[in-house]
Amino acid sequence: MIRTWVGACAAVATLFASTVQAEDIRVMTSGGFTAAYKILGPQFAGESGNTLETTLGPSMGQSPEAIPNRLARGEQADVVIMVGYALDDLIKKGVVDPKSRVELADSRIGMVVRQGEVVPDIRTVDALRRALMQAKSIAYSDSASGVYVQRELFKRLGEPEVLGAKAKKIEKTPVASVVANGEYEIGFQQVSELLPVSGVSFAGRIPEDVQSITRFAGGIPVNAAHPALAKALLDYMAAPAAQTVVKETGLDSVPH
Missing domain, CATH: 3.40.190.10 (Periplasmic binding protein-like II)
Incomplete structure (x- = not known):
């Protein structure tokens, strides 16, 4: 589904208006989308009044920093941004809500x-x-x-x-x-x-x-503390107006 920038911003505004105090949104992101996230994330935080607590790690592999390994040992996250097929694996394992997946960008x-x-x-x-x-x-x-x-x-x-x-x-x-x-x-x-x-x-x-094209996508862990804010953040980064940042950081927009 094509998300409009107006819709994403409206969701942010609604959540901001209904939030009594700022919340910490915990985000785990892997390298491929990080440059875009470092621009779009603070923009979202500024508009919503919330803060982002960011952890970097690869989408896969044996290192303790890898996102699946962090989640497996109990580290908490509201949003995970990673290679699409690695996210699918977490969905299959019941770690990430299957309805929460949002396509973000293609990477070459x-x-x-x-x-x-x-x-x-x-x-x-x-x-x-x-x-x-x-x-x-x-x-x-x-x-x-x-x-x-x-x-x-x-x-x-x-x-x-x-x-x-x-x-x-x-x-x-x-x-x-x-x-x-x-x-x-x-x-x-x-x-x-x-x-x-x-x-x-x-x-x-x-x-x-x-060439090999890697799809980056985001999802919400089933035990996320702030799922509504997490969805708003993912929608914000997938919106049409975010695509200028996506392309400037070396990624390609997801075809719709």
Whole structure:
């Protein structure tokens, strides 16, 4: 369902008018949507009169910071924002209300090199393959984009053994940061996670023929303390007028 900005703002205004005192809305968000959330979240907080208590963590994986692991050990949240299929898993487990799911944005994978280095042409699959074959080291994330790079991209480029041997999964740390400090020559991650990091040059999105699009979505845990406010926040971030921020931060609007 297409949500209008007017409707989202009206919901915020209604909740603000009916709130006796400001509430703390607990939000867990994963990297891909974080840049957009850091802009839209404070806007919502300013209009609603409530505050946001934000926790960052990956959508999946074994690290204790991962959102599913946080929830499993009893950490509380009103909103979770994460990779869509990881959210679906929480819905299947009964952790997140299935009716609360809101589609937020699509995310594509991009590539960076250290600032000052020659930026390779990766506009075609052949050009991307050449750039990776010439690179001495490759870094990728421990979330959805990294899973794809490790399991699919190298195979689709026809060089899984050669590329896999010089590639490393980077846990808990933005991939662009280990490229910026010279630890790795090339880095892959969601575009929205690469752009905020200084010290790197953005080579571009990988070609559509070998691209992987990750849907980011939000949901409300079944034990949320403030489900109405949580819904208002998700509707606010999915509204049409929020799409300028979504696109400026490297994401793509969800097709309707």
